Amino acid sequence: MPKLKGTKEKILETALNLFAQSGYAATSIRDISRRVGIRESAVYNHFKSKEEIFLSIIDKYRFLDLNEKILSDELLEELTTPQRFLITFSNKLIDLWDKPEEKKFMRLLLMEQFSRISGREISVNGLLSELRTLCGMILGEMVKHGIIKKIDPEILADEFIAPLFLIRAEFMVTDESSISEVKKLVEQHVNFFWNAVRL
Amino acid sequence: MPKLKGTKEKILETALNLFAQSGYAATSIRDISRRVGIRESAVYNHFKSKEEIFLSIIDKYRFLDLNEKILSDELLEELTTPQRFLITFSNKLIDLWDKPEEKKFMRLLLMEQFSRISGREISVNGLLSELRTLCGMILGEMVKHGIIKKIDPEILADEFIAPLFLIRAEFMVTDESSISEVKKLVEQHVNFFWNAVRL
DNA sequence: AAATTATATTAACGAACGTTCATTAATTAA
DNA sequence: TTAATTAATGAACGTTCGTTAATATAATTT
Numbered sequence: 001m002p003k004l005k006g007t008k009e010k011i012l013e014t015a016l017n018l019f020a021q022s023g024y025a026a027t028s029i030r031d032i033s034r035r036v037g038i039r040e041s042a043v044y045n046h047f048k049s050k051e052e053i054f055l056s057i058i059d060k061y062r063f064l065d066l067n068e069k070i071l072s073d074e075l076l077e078e079l080t081t082p083q084r085f086l087i088t089f090s091n092k093l094i095d096l097w098d099k100p101e102e103k104k105f106m107r108l109l110l111m112e113q114f115s116r117i118s119g120r121e122i123s124v125n126g127l128l129s130e131l132r133t134l135c136g137m138i139l140g141e142m143v144k145h146g147i148i149k150k151i152d153p154e155i156l157a158d159e160f161i162a163p164l165f166l167i168r169a170e171f172m173v174t175d176e177s178s179i180s181e182v183k184k185l186v187e188q189h190v191n192f193f194w195n196a197v198r199l
Numbered sequence: 200m201p202k203l204k205g206t207k208e209k210i211l212e213t214a215l216n217l218f219a220q221s222g223y224a225a226t227s228i229r230d231i232s233r234r235v236g237i238r239e240s241a242v243y244n245h246f247k248s249k250e251e252i253f254l255s256i257i258d259k260y261r262f263l264d265l266n267e268k269i270l271s272d273e274l275l276e277e278l279t280t281p282q283r284f285l286i287t288f289s290n291k292l293i294d295l296w297d298k299p300e301e302k303k304f305m306r307l308l309l310m311e312q313f314s315r316i317s318g319r320e321i322s323v324n325g326l327l328s329e330l331r332t333l334c335g336m337i338l339g340e341m342v343k344h345g346i347i348k349k350i351d352p353e354i355l356a357d358e359f360i361a362p363l364f365l366i367r368a369e370f371m372v373t374d375e376s377s378i379s380e381v382k383k384l385v386e387q388h389v390n391f392f393w394n395a396v397r398l
Numbered sequence: 399a400a401a402t403t404a405t406a407t408t409a410a411c412g413a414a415c416g417t418t419c420a421t422t423a424a425t426t427a428a
Numbered sequence: 429t430t431a432a433t434t435a436a437t438g439a440a441c442g443t444t445c446g447t448t449a450a451t452a453t454a455a456t457t458t
Contacts, residue, residue: 025225196395
């Protein structure tokens with residue numbers, strides 16, 4: 001039989017697609033294997049169970065490391081013009097969220113966050129709180145430097161993130177992203193937020 | 200055999216509990232019937248399929264009719280003191296969301312919104328947009344009466360709702376509601392929002 | 399070239415799935 | 429009182445599930 005290189009990766013990729021589309025329980029090993037192009041028994045050469053496939057996906061995408069992915073040098077240079085900074089930051093976030101794999105992963109998380117597959121906690125809050133921490137730091141610095149009003153950074157972070165997240169969630173259902181419309185909404189939000197916090 | 204009154208309701212109630220806990224696909228007719236206290240075949244005296252149970256649940260809880268549930272007379276009297284109004288409004292919303300059945304229904308919606316069980320669209324956005332419309336109207340009136348800044352009511356609605364929704368979503372995972380903590384967060388949000396929109 | 403390892407195949411397992419069936423007891427209507 | 433309806437039962441259906449075993453072949457290592 002031909003050795004198809006990268007079968008393991010293909011299984012993970014296919015499984016993410018199907019899990020994100022129909023949910024973990026509604027997706028069978030046979031569904032996955034059929035799409036990969038192998039028999040279901042061959043899957044077990046790469047993963048010892050369906051749960052292990054799921055957990056591998058979680059582990060693969062769990063590490064967002066937002067700081068690295070978003071905080072580029074060009075962004076940090078815009079810190080002197082806070083409003084621009086916030087818009088650029090938001091758009092970077094939206095672009096990140098709009099990447100197909102991030103989208104699918106978020107869908108999977110939303111669907112399975114309550115199921116606790118194999119005891120492991122699958123939380124959307126985890127991803128969110130990472131983002132909240134980052135925003136809290138940035139906005140906290142802005143407060144400290146007297147760029148914006150003196151408001152508890154945690155509150156600022158929530159107020160900044162929540163509408164962005166909702167915009168994102170809304171456009172995750174309708175698959176045709178229409179990214180320009182999203183960015184318009186983002187800009188409107190940032191303007192509102194900026195007017196709320198500017199001195 | 201004894202006739203147990205209300206079996207149909209009991210099935211719906213049990214099914215909602217299990218669907219909201221583990222998801223539709225991971226819940227079996229046997230799970231449901233066992234908890235109801237009948238054999239799985241007896242379920243089919245009341246519903247012709249598993250899907251019909253699911254759709255019955257959706258139909259039962261779909262009609263929130265927010266206006267009726269939230270807009271009480273006492274609330275409307277507070278319209279002269281907008282900040283108080285917003286806090287009362289938010290707390291009413293949180294109380295509504297905190298009702299066990301609403302909570303479970305929202306969980307179910309969050310889990311199954313992407314699955315499109317039996318073609319029927321199951322959207323969280325539907326519930327959200329109803330709320331957004333209501334808030335848009337209220338805030339639009341406030342703008343028109345010169346109570347708050349002149350900002351697009353749709354934007355105002357989004358900015359007002361999003362943090363509330365996120366607070367809600369966050370406390371849906373940790374089942375111990377700690378409603379007082381939620382209300383503190385809500386109050387902080389309303390204060391932020393009020394300061395952003397006041398003249 | 400031989401041995402080993404990795405990856406696929408076919409076949410099958412027991413368990414669980416949603417659903418149907420004939421039957422029976424209890425309730426309701428005539 | 430009888431007939432019809434309702435709601436339960438236990439058994440069985442065909443299907444699909446996750447998983448395992450035995451086996452064959454390709455790729456890699458020796």
